[in-house]
Amino acid sequence: MIDRSAPRGVLPAAEPRGVQTVPAALPVQPRTGRLLVLATVFVCAACGLVYELELLALGSYLIGDSVTQASVVLSVMVFAMGVGSLLAKRLRTRPAFGFAVIEAGLALLGGFSAMALYASFAWLGESRPALVAFSFAIGVLIGAEIPLLMVLIQRIRRQDAGGAVADLFAADYVGALVGGLAFPFLLLPVLGQLTGAMLTGTVNAVVGGGLVLWLFRRDLSRRCRWLLLAVNAAVLAGLACATLLADDFERVARTAVYGGEVRVAVQTGVQELVLTGPSTGSPRSLDLYLDGRLRVSGYDEYRYHEALVHPAMTGPHARVLVLGGGDGLAAREVLRYPDVAAVTVVDLDPGVVRLARTDPMLSALNGRAYEDPRLAVVSQDAFRWLRGPAARDRFDVIVSDLPDPGITPSTKLYSQEFYGLAARALTPGGRIAVHAGPLTTRPRTYWTVESTLRAAGLRTTPYSTGGRLSGFAAGPDRALGTSDAPPQDWGFVLAARDRAPELRVDRDTPALRAVSTRGLREAARDAARTRLSGLPPSTLPHPRYS
Secondary structure, X not given: OOOOOOOXXXXXXXXXXXXXXXXXXXXXXXXXXXXXXXXXXXXXXHHHHHHHXXXXXXXXXXXXXXXXHHHHHHHHHHHHHHHHHHHHHHHOOOHHHHHHHHHHHHHHHHHHHHHXXXXXXXXXXXXXXXXXXXXXXXHHHHHHHHHHHHHHHHHHOOOOHHHHHHHHHXXXXXXHHXXXXXXXXXXXXXXXXXXXXXXXXXXXXXXXXXXHHHHOHHHOOHHHHHHHHHHHHHHHHHHHHHHXXXXXXXXXXXXXXXXXXXXXXXXXXXXXXXXXXXXXOOHHHOEEEEOOEEEEEOOOXXXXXXXXXXXXXXXXXXXXXXXXXXXXXXXXXXXXXXXXXXXXXXXXXXXXXXXXXXXXXXXXHOOOHHHOOOEEEEEOOHHHHHHOHHHHXXXXXXXXXXXXXXXXXXXXXXXXXXXXXXXXXXXXXXXXEEEEEOOOOOHHHHHHHXXXXXXXXXXXXXXXXXXXXXXOOOEOOEOOOOOOOOOOOOEEEEEEOOOOOOOOOOOOOOOOOOOOHHHHHHHHHHHHOOOOOOOOOOOOOOOOOO
């Protein structure tokens, strides 16, 4: 029999077996109650997406390879949402109480997820298990929200199932949009990972608990009301205490990660910068970390930068372009040549450049390169800059001082398209020097870089500073083969458009500590013995690095 009280043309929603939808006794009109439920859906969806993005971002920062971390988080979370939807069927007889418990759990897990991941990275040295566990747990709770909200909104005012689902999903998707925009443009730059996650958890607890404890309070027994009040108060108190202690936690965790001499720690809009070492003394005791990865070691950075820069400076070098290298160390080597007329440094993160200018130890290490009037700085993505009109001015030398190609954000800067743009910016006879990652430990990545340069129409000469390359001169206080620490394995490729460039150092080159013509040629011969032939080039549509 058809219910004649239903609106014309609309069949009553089917009730789930074993669940009887009883109209709720609300303190407001049904229309207002329905709007409050949809507003709660909006807020909870925004919070849920913030948790998801926070796991993605922190996983990429701590582990690297953002494509892999995104795939893990998204796939695990979507699977867990399906599990949560099935588990929510057991809570449909007490939807208000179940929803309040789920939101308290979400606030607790989501609010503390960033702190837990960072703690796992700092003290255990591994955050992947924690990343997967939080992705699954948060996904289960998010997946349980909609089925329970469906029951609650039907208790306010009966409507057909399709209309109810459409209303809930519309509020859910719009809330996800707001959360997705708030994370990168508001929460992350203003509050940071830890405080931003805890503030999101606070909002989640207040809105979810408030809806049930006020709008659906008559559905709860006295005992359940007090229990929910106690649980939400405990969650909010925990988040408040953690927020107050967040700065102290970060300092202790950084000490566990970087040692006891963390002097500068700042989150820019691009990455986290950490500078360790004393504020006075020799700059060789300085270490610079970018997103938890050691980028500069003052102890032996000269080996890397001399090997990268000076082979490319044999020949005309009046105009030099440095891609990356915001620390000023590659520019330091270039500016040692008095006949260099202009140096342009293109680095994405102005925070690195600012630190290299102002920190007394780092500026001493880079020879105060940024005070040289010949040097100009551009804060822009290197790929975009090479495509723009400014790159039409040709350069005699291009130095590509970029992170390893295995780090996903850098992959496009090791593509055939990128090297094609770089080759276009070279003068006839110009040379490009590329940091290509470690040769002995990641030979496939290294030789893919070399293959990609050749695919862009460049002739290449590969060489490295690691492994058996005893031809590289020892530093004044650390001889190769006598130090307990193994030599660093840095791989490079020197390339030109017309012919494969010769590896040598000009006779009038300023005094060098780590490279010589003989050492470079021995390095090239040793590198050639490890060649992997037939590797396809890396392109934007088909990146080959892992």
